[in-house]
Amino acid sequence: MQSQVNPKFEIAMSVGLILFSILVFYFSLELPEPEYEPLGSAALPQGLAVIMSLLSFVVILRAIPCLKTYDVKVDPNPEVIPRPLLSIAIFILTLIFIGVLDFGILGFLPAGIIYLSVIGYLMTNREMKRLPWVIGFSIILTVSSFYIFTKLFYIDLP
Amino acid sequence: MEPLFNSLEYLFQIWPLTLLFIGVALGIVIGSIPGLTTTMLITLTLPLTFFMESVDAITLLIGMYVGGISGSQIAATLLRMPGTPASIMTTFDGYPMSQQGKSERALGLGITASFVGGIVSWAFLAILSPPLAKLALSFGPWEYFTMVLMALVMLASLSQGSLVKGLMAACLGMMVHLPGVDPSIGQMRLTFGFENLESGLSLMPVLIGAFAVSQIFKDIINIDAKPPAVSIGRKGMFLNIGDMKKHGVNFLRSSVVGTWIGILPGIGANIAAMLSYSAAKSSSKTPEKFGTGHEAGVVAAETANNASIGGALIPLITMGIPGSVVDAILIGALIIHNLEPGPLLFTTNPEIAYGIISAYLIGNIIMFGIMMFAVVHIAKVLYVPRAYLMAAIIMFCVIGVFAVGNSFFDVWVMMIFGVVGFIMSQIKMPLGPFVIGFVLSPIAETQLRSGLMASDGSLAPLFTRPFATTFLAISVISLLWPLYSDWKKSKKNAAAE
Numbered sequence: 001m002q003s004q005v006n007p008k009f010e011i012a013m014s015v016g017l018i019l020f021s022i023l024v025f026y027f028s029l030e031l032p033e034p035e036y037e038p039l040g041s042a043a044l045p046q047g048l049a050v051i052m053s054l055l056s057f058v059v060i061l062r063a064i065p066c067l068k069t070y071d072v073k074v075d076p077n078p079e080v081i082p083r084p085l086l087s088i089a090i091f092i093l094t095l096i097f098i099g100v101l102d103f104g105i106l107g108f109l110p111a112g113i114i115y116l117s118v119i120g121y122l123m124t125n126r127e128m129k130r131l132p133w134v135i136g137f138s139i140i141l142t143v144s145s146f147y148i149f150t151k152l153f154y155i156d157l158p
Numbered sequence: 159m160e161p162l163f164n165s166l167e168y169l170f171q172i173w174p175l176t177l178l179f180i181g182v183a184l185g186i187v188i189g190s191i192p193g194l195t196t197t198m199l200i201t202l203t204l205p206l207t208f209f210m211e212s213v214d215a216i217t218l219l220i221g222m223y224v225g226g227i228s229g230s231q232i233a234a235t236l237l238r239m240p241g242t243p244a245s246i247m248t249t250f251d252g253y254p255m256s257q258q259g260k261s262e263r264a265l266g267l268g269i270t271a272s273f274v275g276g277i278v279s280w281a282f283l284a285i286l287s288p289p290l291a292k293l294a295l296s297f298g299p300w301e302y303f304t305m306v307l308m309a310l311v312m313l314a315s316l317s318q319g320s321l322v323k324g325l326m327a328a329c330l331g332m333m334v335h336l337p338g339v340d341p342s343i344g345q346m347r348l349t350f351g352f353e354n355l356e357s358g359l360s361l362m363p364v365l366i367g368a369f370a371v372s373q374i375f376k377d378i379i380n381i382d383a384k385p386p387a388v389s390i391g392r393k394g395m396f397l398n399i400g401d402m403k404k405h406g407v408n409f410l411r412s413s414v415v416g417t418w419i420g421i422l423p424g425i426g427a428n429i430a431a432m433l434s435y436s437a438a439k440s441s442s443k444t445p446e447k448f449g450t451g452h453e454a455g456v457v458a459a460e461t462a463n464n465a466s467i468g469g470a471l472i473p474l475i476t477m478g479i480p481g482s483v484v485d486a487i488l489i490g491a492l493i494i495h496n497l498e499p500g501p502l503l504f505t506t507n508p509e510i511a512y513g514i515i516s517a518y519l520i521g522n523i524i525m526f527g528i529m530m531f532a533v534v535h536i537a538k539v540l541y542v543p544r545a546y547l548m549a550a551i552i553m554f555c556v557i558g559v560f561a562v563g564n565s566f567f568d569v570w571v572m573m574i575f576g577v578v579g580f581i582m583s584q585i586k587m588p589l590g591p592f593v594i595g596f597v598l599s600p601i602a603e604t605q606l607r608s609g610l611m612a613s614d615g616s617l618a619p620l621f622t623r624p625f626a627t628t629f630l631a632i633s634v635i636s637l638l639w640p641l642y643s644d645w646k647k648s649k650k651n652a653a654a655e
Contacts, residue, residue: 004586005584005585005586009584009585010585013581013585013587017326020333021333024333024336027347027348028347028348031347032345036611037342037343037610037611038607038610038611038614038615039607039610041340041342041343041345041347042347044332044336045347045348048329048332048333048336049333051325051329052329052330052333055322055325055326055329058322059322059323059326062322080380080382081382082379082380083378083379083380083381083382086378086381087376087378087379090375090378090552091375091573091576094552094556094573095573097556098556098570101566102566102569102570112553116549116553119549120545120546120549123378123381123545123548123549124543125382134545137549138549141553142553145553149557149561153206153209153561155557155560155561155564156564157557157560
């Protein structure tokens with residue numbers, strides 16, 4: 001039987017979930033014993049942690065035999081070249097954008113325009129001729145969002 | 159009937175009608191773009207609905223639901239790229255028809271089928287909901303607990319991927335809801351020393367992270383994909399009486415199948431379309447034509463996927479149980495608007511219960527109008543540059559989540575769940591059970607604990623109360639059935655070898 005998913009990923013995910021379950025179980029041990037009802041606050045976390053661990057073990061047991069037989073299939077001539085690095089870069093830039101707003105380094109308007117311009121530039125294959133369009137789009141989107149949210153919905157954007 | 163007419167009358171006022179129109183139109187546009195889902199649109203719109211009246215908010219979301227499922231057929235027919243999973247079956251015959259130069263005919267059939275499916279399932283929704291809600295009023299904590307259990311198990315066992323991963327996703331969703339105040343006795347739990355976790359994780363950041371953020375970063379990986387150019391006109395799009403007669407039985411059968419599948423908790427529009435397609439094929443005199451551009455295939459798939467929406471709304475408004483992921487988000491929307499989904503909705507907030515029913519009817523009519531007259535233009539949306547679209551969506555995710563709680567903690571939570579959603583999709587762990595587990599977890603826990611308190615810790619009511627026993631039996635069967643069929647399949651394979 002060959003798993004469609006890389007069994008190494010499945011094992012890693014299951015180990016992660018087992019560790020998470022242990023953490024949940026451990027912290028729920030600190031909860032007080034039930035006084036007025038039979039179940040108490042700790043029952044659900046502990047029950048879920050046990051079930052999750054058992055299910056994760058099942059996934060590990062199923063994935064182990066597939067480790068030897070699993071074959072990574074790479075299309076030699078893909079129609080579209082996948083760009084995982086671009087996705088990671090935009091994710092990191094988004095984290096930076098949120099961080100800049102959260103820590104008050106820049107306000108929403110300048111941060112939004114810079115952020116959208118940079119990610120737009122990256123997503124349009126760093127073509128210089130498209131940059132003015134990207135910057136224009138960033139300014140329009142950021143300014144209009146800012147005014148819609150602050151003036152119409154009364155939300156204080158930073 | 160009076161409350162229904164009252165809500166219909168309300169919907170015909172300018173503002174609600176405009177909202178419904180916007181909802182349907184946006185749903186069609188977003189649904190037609192492969193990669194962008196109805197779930198994503200509804201999730202992203204939720205923060206904006208805080209500033210609306212509850213009825214208007216629900217009206218807008220129902221419009222998006224109807225539009226999204228219907229709009230997904232455009233890309234499925236023209237490009238063999240289903241806009242949402244609901245239209246996977248439409249690609250089998252819609253795309254070959256398009257290749258044979260019959261795009262307009264395929265779209266006309268699909269749009270009419272969506273409309274008929276919607277109207278028939280609306281009739282079921284309007285007729286069945288009030289008496290079912292009355293029946294559900296007699297339910298106690300055991301019935302509710304077993305019903306939630308049934309919804310989770312059915313969703314886990316029937317969603318894509320393995321049963322084990324479906325159950326894991328449901329457990330994970332429930333675990334994510336644990337931090338904060340215990341809903342039964344107010345005890346603080348699992349905050350790990352973080353002050354921000356004391357009020358628990360909110361629905362919005364978890365939803366937007368898991369569905370929208372994860373999807374965006376998945377789509378960016380293939381951002382260079384460009385759909386092939388196609389041109390369509392309007393000729394041949396409208397069906398005549400002869401066409402309606404020819405496909406009448408198929409329309410009716412697929413509507414009933416779609417509605418029934420929709421009622422079952424957790425089974426989405428894609429399964430409805432699949433079963434309806436199989437039913438149409440097996441009852442056809444020319445089953446060999448299916449998959450080669452056969453009109454009956456398009457009709458079966460599109461009627462059923464739209465009918466499933468009406469079906470799925472039945473358990474939502476009568477019992478507060480989601481029939482699909484989108485319904486789980488709609489339940490979240492009701493909760494956010496301080497409304498209690500379930501049978502009491504008909505008594506405490508009839509304008510909402512009947513508003514949902516009416517919005518679904520009018521939404522279908524608007525969908526038919528927009529699709530028939532504007533599909534030629536809507537199809538052009540398929541070619542909007544992805545870079546601008548993605549950038550705008552990321553921005554709206556950040557502002558939308560911040561707007562809900564005026565807190566950056568929620569925005570960080572959204573990003574974390576974006577990663578969680580991405581990992582889950584990579585290892586083929588379904589997101590549906592995760593979200594429904596998250597939404598239903600407090601209901602399940604509260605009801606179980608109330609039930610146990612009432613019975614002095616005894617589990618006997620699970621076996622003595624007929625509805626609770628039935629729901630429990632269905633849960634057990636749903637859990638064991640996939641294992642049994644796997645075992646039967648492997649035995650058959652072993653015998654063949």
